[in-house]
Amino acid sequence: MRHRWFLGLLGWVAAWGPASADSVDLAGAEAQFKKSCGTCHVAAADGGKRQGPNLFGVVGRKAGEVGEFKYSEAFAKGSGSIVWDESTLDRWLADPQSVIPGAVMPYKQADPDKRRLVIEYLKTRR
Numbered sequence: 001m002r003h004r005w006f007l008g009l010l011g012w013v014a015a016w017g018p019a020s021a022d023s024v025d026l027a028g029a030e031a032q033f034k035k036s037c038g039t040c041h042v043a044a045a046d047g048g049k050r051q052g053p054n055l056f057g058v059v060g061r062k063a064g065e066v067g068e069f070k071y072s073e074a075f076a077k078g079s080g081s082i083v084w085d086e087s088t089l090d091r092w093l094a095d096p097q098s099v100i101p102g103a104v105m106p107y108k109q110a111d112p113d114k115r116r117l118v119i120e121y122l123k124t125r126r
């Protein structure tokens with residue numbers, strides 16, 4: 001009996017232990033998004049905009065494609081062929097104006113862990 005219980009526990013650890021070590025804390029990721037981006041962005045399937053465009057489905061999408069949002073002229077001109085993926089988003093969040101000069105997103109995140117959390121959250125919003 002005791003032996004069985006121990007094997008069960010081992011199975012549980014094998015199933016959940018290593019996976020959770022490098023998987024993302026999604027609740028934390030959502031909280032980070034709300035805190036860092038929520039004043040200006042939603043990421044909602046049913047649309048909606050604030051000061052910035054809706055970020056639902058942004059991962060894998062071309063820059064500047066949210067029809068109901070009026071991007072700045074600089075953004076419209078400079079977004080060219082940019083497609084938002086982990087690497088372009090990471091550069092954008094570190095320093096938007098280095099990716100699209102003149103873009104009017106007044107936000108920068110120097111901490112790579114926080115950028116990664118937010119990007120992981122956005123990957124779930126599509």
Ligand code: HEC
Pocket residue numbers: 033036037038039040041051052053055058062063064065066070071072073074075084089092093102103104105106107109118
């Ligand atoms: C103070 C307001 C503000 C904050 C905070 C902010 N943004 Fe933005 N964001 C904007 C604005 C405004 C634009 C449009 C820029 C333009 O038109 O030049 C934008 C544009 C973007 C775009 C381009 C979207 C597209 O449709 O191509 C992405 C991606 C983005 N923001 C992600 C984020 C993320 C992720 C965060 C949080 C880590 C964040 N932003 C925080 C205001 C903000």
